[in-house]
Amino acid sequence: MSAGLGDGTRCVHAGVSPAAPGAPVPPQPVFAAQFHLGGDGDDWYGRPHNPTWRALEAAIGGLDGGECVVYSSGMAAVSSLLRTVLGAGDTVVLPADGYFSTRDYVRDHLAALKLDVREIPTAAPWSAETVAGARLVLLETPSNPGLDVCDIAAVAALAHAAGALVAVDNTTATPLGQRPLELGADVTLASDTKALAGHSDVVLGHISTADARLAARLRAERTASGCVPGPFEVWLAHRGLGTLDLRLARQADNAAALYEALRGHPRVRGVRWPGSPHDPAHAVASRQMRRFGGVVTFELESAAAVASFLAAAHLVTSATSFGGLHSTADRRARWGDPVPAGLLRFSCGCEDTRDLVADVLAALETH
């Protein structure tokens, strides 16, 4: 599909088969584990191949600008990449402030590789020293939960000069918000459990790369390790992707309004949303991001203050994950993130902006 089309058009038509009389208009799921053998078709068994995966891979790959491989979760994508590209004794650079399970996986499940693990904050002053000797530099920008941002093109240049592969966890941004491959990264990956599928009813992930040899190695690793997605989940994600443009637009409107409402609020500290010109990450973010999403981070006085805020809010529920239709908030210290006890990652849903902001402000009055 033409890259010149708008985001809405591209999402609606992404991975949809050309018109054929009598064929269904939307993509349809194929659940088979077995396929008849004997022809030249692509499919013979449900672990290496599935036509429903191929439709979503075409859709996401088109948006990311690379070849896409789908996985059973975001962590399946992250771990498959790590297993594929890292060897014993390699140096890997991980985001110190990114999604904690990535660091935990490397520490607890790749210990036998005796990796040299370097944890660098996203907003660090990146230099030749921070990436020296690395086999893989994994970035997460905007980072989860702090929403810090790094300059992908600048870090990719440093990392490539050091001989490293550069991967970006693009979960928070989505392929509409940011295209890491166009900015010089070798790999973009995401938890599509979040905004891409968008309805909080699917766990899924993907990796895209413009390097066909790496994509083939990733597919082979996916088949061998079996971290394959269920066709039903893949089909649901494809259905969700059709409205990503619309959902992101409302979520970003809500985030912008919430950020403004909270910025001067006497109970709120450290509100972050890279889409605002007042955010410290805005200059870098607006250079490399195409548009912004619906996740806002801010801090209340304590864990108890968060609990009473969430109990008072009618439109916001306490739940982890983000990017869904419903507004949710997650106190990240609960999971062990190295953040203050009262820090909330707030995922704006698709409610009307006026209603959501009024609900949040009213809930902040009750303590």
Ligand SMILES: Cc1ncc(COP(=O)(O)O)c(C=O)c1O
């Ligand atoms: C930035 C980021 N990367 C990866 C993951 C892992 O994704 P999943 O839960 O789909 O395995 C998450 C999940 O929250 C995430 O926020």
